[in-house]
Amino acid sequence: MDDLDRVSSIGGSQDIHAQLQAAATPLEFQATLETKFQSYDNYCNLFHFILNSDGPVELDMPNSSWAWDVIDEFIYQFNSFCGYRQKVALKGDNPEEIQLLRENPNTWGCYSVLNVLYSLIQRSQISEQLLAIKRGEDPKAYAGEYGQRPLYQMLGYFSIVGLLRVHCLLGDFSLALKTLDDIELNKKSMFARVMAAHFTTYYYVGFSYMMMRRYADAIRMFSHILVYVSRTKNFQKNAQYDSITKKNDQMYALIAICVAFHPTRLDDTIHTALREKYGEQFNRLQRGGPDSLPLFEELFRAACPKFINPTPPDFDNPELNVDPVEHHLRIFMDEVKNNMMSPTVKSYLKLYTTMDLKKLAGFLEVDPEKLRCWLLVNKQRNRQIRWSEGGLLAGDVVHSSDLDYAMEGDLIHVAEAKVGRKLVDWYLRNLARTY
């Protein structure tokens, strides 16, 4: 991209260390537009220097989480800049800023941001390295002259996580999940070395699954990381831990939403925490019905990422610059509305083995034909794609509810899948406690 080809202003080696530090440091909260532009230029210079010098640059990372911090801050600033620009355009009451933004349409442009991330991935040959690890080979053989250096390797690696995040912010949930094809999600992954990276990855993967209506998979992601955090929080009493507290709460909200769509037995730790945090709200979500709608809306707003519009807004028609969060909320609420009667229907069906449709419609005080629709909807929603192996987008259709039924004319046949008692977890925990 043109922006990266600007003349580098990087001078002596003292300078560069200050720059490396600065790239990983958040802007102050009230930063002006000029500061944001300046910060963008600084990133461009730094990445230009790292990517386009003659051969790999000889730099040591200031500390182990530096690479993550840089990518994280870079995307955060892109995210907040786009959000800010959208707001200025929607309000339309600050002509100077509007003018400034009109004149610089390419600053923090989506193409430059993606270009940086993809270039870092390619330079470091991180995808080739990860594939080698998957095959059980030595990644060094595939790393090339750049990828052998920790600086490039880590920047490349975290750029993959960065892409996941950017795609999700842009509303491209399937591509977000596709991005992680090369990364294996487990505690041995490289991202697990940096708590914030570990955490962020699971949040965005879980959220993307939720928007693809794969609730079982979303729950699996959120549970995994929430359990991990609750087990390790005693070792993490530091600044990094504080910064993830907010995301932690967001994930509890999301898991509450997913469980409402897809009732599941959760890990005990999470279940207890959910009860403490949401209590009555959690019950209302699970009961469904029209009363639950405002609650779904509230939790989604609080827990979704700050979606962005990647292109400069339409300054001439302020009213068109709707906050992208509202757009995604509308799409999501259609899905909620479509499902809201399922819990009620299920709660009745649970009580019978056969039931007459008209009689049930009488209980529910609805038109029998309406009930027939609800039954079809609920049945469709019980079929979900669930991951079993391979890439994150792979999966099999499974029947996800303990309640199954079929209609024969007006007669509903109900069958229940009984779950045998699960003892292993309980047994292991008590064993661990007693000896």
Place this chain on the structure above:
Amino acid sequence: MGAPFDFAPERPEHIESILNGLDRYNPETTAVFQDYVMQQCENQTYDCFANLALLKLYQFNPHLKQDETVTNILVKALTVFPSPDFSLCLSLLPSHTLNPLPTSSHTPAAGDLSEAVQKLNELKNLLEGADYTQFWATLDSDDLYADLVADVSGFEELMRVRIAATVSQAVREVERSILESWLNCQGKEFEHFVGTVCGWNVDGDKIKIPINKDNEAKGTVVRENVKFDQFSRIVRRAYEQPA
């Protein structure tokens, strides 16, 4: 194992290579994707992952956007309900497209695309709500719908097949009149569709659907799957600390 979301059996090689490379962001590939959408409309094939890539190009380069291609993509996504494809496409459209339209004054900037998208979204909500009778009635109620689905060959037939598939998952027997209104066809045409296309039995005024995995509704007992690995720590502990 089911096919991953990004898989499409009929995807040509040149599309596959664009999708896997950085050319998926190159505005010059817009034309290639647009042709591919047209092709999908004509041969009744479908490739959601490629269509999303095109919507993303539009998202990054709004001046390239062709409203007709956008609506064609949405109509194609309707034909695979109740999968989330339609919603995933919506997520990539400009954020004002779902904004309630002003009733009186006409805003040319928001334009006809918003109206078309919201009309189609209405259809999606009816389909996902399994209100098939209302779906057909709505489709018939406005000439705009006829224009929107015109490019997609065999739209009504595709919808019928899809509706029949969702019905067969939940139903063993259904009254003829109800199924007629769900499928929006009667008489000989209805008997042909139900008997030959679906392979169901017409029995007087009842339609019997053969038992399949989904409509048998059999009770099962799920038992816990215990792996030895789960006990590895306990076993190790026993060796480390002899009592």
